[in-house]
Amino acid sequence: MRRIISVLLENEPGSLSRVVGLFSQRGYNIDTLTVAPTEDQTLSRLTLTTHGNDQVIEQITKNLNKLIDVVKVVDLTEGPHIERELMLLKVKANDSQRAEIKRCVDIFRGQIVDVNMHAYTVQIVGNSDKLDAFIQAIGDADILELVRTGVSGLARGEKSLRL
Amino acid sequence: MELLSGGEIVVRALKDAGVKYLWGYPGGAALHIYDALFQQSDVQHILVRHEQAATHAADGHARSTGEVGAVLVTSGPGATNAITGIATAYMDSIPMVVISGQVPREKIGDDAFQETDMVGISRPIVKHSFLVKDATEIAATIAKAFFIAGSGRPGPVVVDIPKDVTAPNHRVPYEYPEKIKIRSYQPTVKGHAGQIKRAVKTLLGAKRPVIYSGGGVVLGDASSQLIELAKSLNAPVTNTLMGLGAYPGTDDQFIGMLGMHGTFEANTAMHHADVILAVGARFDDRVTNTTDKFCPSAKIIHVDIDPTSISKTIAADIPIVGPCDRVLQELIDQLDSSDDSQDETAIAEWWVQINEWRDRHGIYTKPRHDASEGNIIKPQDVIRSLFNVTGGDAFVTSDVGQHQMFAAQYYLFNKPRRWINSGGLGTMGFGLPAAMGVQLANPGADVACVTGEGSIQMCIQELSTCTQYGLPVKIINLNNQALGMVRQWQDMQYSSRYSSSIYEDSLPDFVKLAESYGHVGIKVTHFDELEEKMAECFSLKDRVVFMDICVDRSEHVYPMHVAPNGSMRDMWLSKTERT
Numbered sequence: 001m002r003r004i005i006s007v008l009l010e011n012e013p014g015s016l017s018r019v020v021g022l023f024s025q026r027g028y029n030i031d032t033l034t035v036a037p038t039e040d041q042t043l044s045r046l047t048l049t050t051h052g053n054d055q056v057i058e059q060i061t062k063n064l065n066k067l068i069d070v071v072k073v074v075d076l077t078e079g080p081h082i083e084r085e086l087m088l089l090k091v092k093a094n095d096s097q098r099a100e101i102k103r104c105v106d107i108f109r110g111q112i113v114d115v116n117m118h119a120y121t122v123q124i125v126g127n128s129d130k131l132d133a134f135i136q137a138i139g140d141a142d143i144l145e146l147v148r149t150g151v152s153g154l155a156r157g158e159k160s161l162r163l
Numbered sequence: 164m165e166l167l168s169g170g171e172i173v174v175r176a177l178k179d180a181g182v183k184y185l186w187g188y189p190g191g192a193a194l195h196i197y198d199a200l201f202q203q204s205d206v207q208h209i210l211v212r213h214e215q216a217a218t219h220a221a222d223g224h225a226r227s228t229g230e231v232g233a234v235l236v237t238s239g240p241g242a243t244n245a246i247t248g249i250a251t252a253y254m255d256s257i258p259m260v261v262i263s264g265q266v267p268r269e270k271i272g273d274d275a276f277q278e279t280d281m282v283g284i285s286r287p288i289v290k291h292s293f294l295v296k297d298a299t300e301i302a303a304t305i306a307k308a309f310f311i312a313g314s315g316r317p318g319p320v321v322v323d324i325p326k327d328v329t330a331p332n333h334r335v336p337y338e339y340p341e342k343i344k345i346r347s348y349q350p351t352v353k354g355h356a357g358q359i360k361r362a363v364k365t366l367l368g369a370k371r372p373v374i375y376s377g378g379g380v381v382l383g384d385a386s387s388q389l390i391e392l393a394k395s396l397n398a399p400v401t402n403t404l405m406g407l408g409a410y411p412g413t414d415d416q417f418i419g420m421l422g423m424h425g426t427f428e429a430n431t432a433m434h435h436a437d438v439i440l441a442v443g444a445r446f447d448d449r450v451t452n453t454t455d456k457f458c459p460s461a462k463i464i465h466v467d468i469d470p471t472s473i474s475k476t477i478a479a480d481i482p483i484v485g486p487c488d489r490v491l492q493e494l495i496d497q498l499d500s501s502d503d504s505q506d507e508t509a510i511a512e513w514w515v516q517i518n519e520w521r522d523r524h525g526i527y528t529k530p531r532h533d534a535s536e537g538n539i540i541k542p543q544d545v546i547r548s549l550f551n552v553t554g555g556d557a558f559v560t561s562d563v564g565q566h567q568m569f570a571a572q573y574y575l576f577n578k579p580r581r582w583i584n585s586g587g588l589g590t591m592g593f594g595l596p597a598a599m600g601v602q603l604a605n606p607g608a609d610v611a612c613v614t615g616e617g618s619i620q621m622c623i624q625e626l627s628t629c630t631q632y633g634l635p636v637k638i639i640n641l642n643n644q645a646l647g648m649v650r651q652w653q654d655m656q657y658s659s660r661y662s663s664s665i666y667e668d669s670l671p672d673f674v675k676l677a678e679s680y681g682h683v684g685i686k687v688t689h690f691d692e693l694e695e696k697m698a699e700c701f702s703l704k705d706r707v708v709f710m711d712i713c714v715d716r717s718e719h720v721y722p723m724h725v726a727p728n729g730s731m732r733d734m735w736l737s738k739t740e741r742t
Contacts, residue, residue, distance in 0.1 A: 069347060
């Protein structure tokens, strides 16, 4: 099952490599990974998506907690949560295609953020399924380049991951 | 506040962390620290002959005392040579701080001379690591390193210090922190009360209980609580390879080691148990055999300080995270005050069954191997002789292989921290340097290194260190002129095709070799001289003695789990007999 795990990490050199190393060392999967400092400059917030059965996920969260640089860990998928991912993609946009792509972007509530004679650069924000659906709607053939940030997320309500 | 150079701060901080002995080897990037060491006498440095030995010696110190071992090496090859010893300590949860020199800060990343990314290379085999960026951070970092290494589930910590950070001309105020607080690191100090209550109820309801205790009981100094609990429950106790000594080996409730080379009665009792209390053990693959056939009818109570050990390979019915001593004490207290009581008839029947297993195939009720005779010395008898001569009270280190298993089976350890071996990583070459660490930490004690002619040659250069520092360890070399355990597997699984497991007359004369280092060498080729020469060996209190004992080459270690696809109770009992 797919899980979103959010980690509060000491913002120290090498701390990210400990997290990534743990996954490769123990044979766990990382599907997406995003990390950046928080409002507290001593802390980074790392969000990763992974998959595995309950036993594997339990071991992942326990092993993350065991890392000295990890301050807190939460499995966002255990409760109601919000997840977002941002995707930029460059698509071929010639003559007749332009209107169709524009329409598709509007349906997905995306934006065209750069334009030239032959291509659009599109920005789509949403959960990962929505981004996948947009790719499918556009069709592989017309995609010149694609980049996704990986998932970020927060728990719904007042619950928060902080010191 | 006192102004010190970075090098002086390293040494002072080690002293303030309680280090008496620092095992190491100098080199370019560590020379400022070595110069500071030269100018003081609080921390004694011991010059080994290879950095691997420094880590094993500090490891031996730590295992025998419970203190944090300390190591100092230089950058590059010094650091990489230390890796095997760090991994050994990591696998067995041994507290150790390894300080490595590093190239100067501005050279890091330039592929400078003797540069290696020590923090990177050691990352998967350390509890934590630090790269010190400034002289003002050294003391606090070393204090944190010792705190992390020694608390919670212990483990090795690396502190990598660039050379310019230790430079003598840059002096900064020295302050060793009195209290350490790390916001992201708070080891559990107490077991969950609700779980302990459930455990007590389950234990009292058990008809066929087994206590399966591991290295965590030794490391957590919980031996006395383990004994008290076992006595109060009248339950059989089996120890893992790492847990030997935590429960007295000569006590009647002790049913021997379990696992791949565990006793028939221990493995069979585990298989038939209805409740297993696992304490400070981690259901290692050398214990469980095939996991989905493991102890089919047992409810499992698992006590461990490390939550990741729980339900890792075998799901626990009642997990309890906490220090072994504390949790066992709480179990004892609640047992005493519980309204429930044990089914004493069932327990008595359980003991009848266990004693029947002991009589049937147990190695302590009668010898299950052929007798030694003439020039055929059985390795088991060497360990028996060692036990007799030392009164069962020696520190015994071992290397890895058949001799290790024979020592584990036949030296009945009655105290924790007496059996010093590389259980998790299985590091050949561990025994001799570990024995040096034990000997220095326990002056006057009998320290025996049970080894084989294969393992001893992996760190034999340390005979020279023993000479320099007067460390009178006793080397008991079970010489079968082959890599015995490899050979055993080749006999059992590869139709006796001895691929690279035989030395073909290339072995040195160990007696002369020992003598060349200034030690005593004793060769034993006949069984009737074994006990006498063993006694002679231990009568030479101040000397290193190398006992080169020619043992029967064809001997195998039994029992041995049937693998793959065997359960706990599936064992070979001899070359021809299996359960």
